[in-house]
Amino acid sequence: MDGSPNPSPFSSAAQPRDERLGDVFLDAETIAARVRELGAEITRDYHGKDLLLISILRGAIYFMADLARAIERPLQMDFLAISSYTEEHSESGTKAIRFLKDLDHPLKDKNVLIVEDMVDSGLTLHYIVRSLTLRRPRSLEVCTLFDRPHLRLVDVEVRYRGFEVPDDFFVGYGFDYRQSFRNIPYVAYLRLGPEQPTLF
Numbered sequence: 001m002d003g004s005p006n007p008s009p010f011s012s013a014a015q016p017r018d019e020r021l022g023d024v025f026l027d028a029e030t031i032a033a034r035v036r037e038l039g040a041e042i043t044r045d046y047h048g049k050d051l052l053l054i055s056i057l058r059g060a061i062y063f064m065a066d067l068a069r070a071i072e073r074p075l076q077m078d079f080l081a082i083s084s085y086t087e088e089h090s091e092s093g094t095k096a097i098r099f100l101k102d103l104d105h106p107l108k109d110k111n112v113l114i115v116e117d118m119v120d121s122g123l124t125l126h127y128i129v130r131s132l133t134l135r136r137p138r139s140l141e142v143c144t145l146f147d148r149p150h151l152r153l154v155d156v157e158v159r160y161r162g163f164e165v166p167d168d169f170f171v172g173y174g175f176d177y178r179q180s181f182r183n184i185p186y187v188a189y190l191r192l193g194p195e196q197p198t199l200f
Contacts, residue, residue: 073147
């Protein structure tokens with residue numbers, strides 16, 4: 001043996017351990033560079049202001065942790081957990097959203113930044129923004145790592161976006177498949193065989 005360490009199976013330069021992991025879409029260095037850029041932009045925009053970051057569990061926690069470290073302003077962090085379900089007695093099968101975990105901080109007169117992992121249709125985000133606006137924050141903006149504006153079904157304003165991405169299914173850096181792969185430090189495509197269920 002030459003004494004050199006074995007490459008981590010989660011390194012973007014290593015052969016992935018799990019055969020379901022496809023090609024790397026964004027490596028860890030590219031993600032980190034973009035997060036630093038977003039952090040610098042938010043630092044400038046909130047100069048002289050305190051800031052409250054809100055993450056929706058669980059996908060955005062990795063992004064929010066890195067983004068918080070890249071923001072050179074005093075800030076606090078809080079978390080929401082939500083669930084979507086089909087309303088009973090609804091002939092159309094209307095989807096509704098409820099909070100499973102509410103915020104610990106009051107929002108009145110706070111500068112609030114919602115940190116999302118992905119915005120596509122905008123339906124969930126629209127509900128969250130509308131609900132939080134009723135709590136009278138001083139300002140309320142949205143930052144997302146991934147954006148799919150071509151899939152919008154409602155009009156939501158996203159002030160900060162990391163990457164505009166295609167409709168492929170990704171895992172890593174918070175994105176999961178059946179609660180697995182969130183801890184991979186890069187974002188990869190997911191390979192699924194014909195026996196696997198539809199993802200969307």
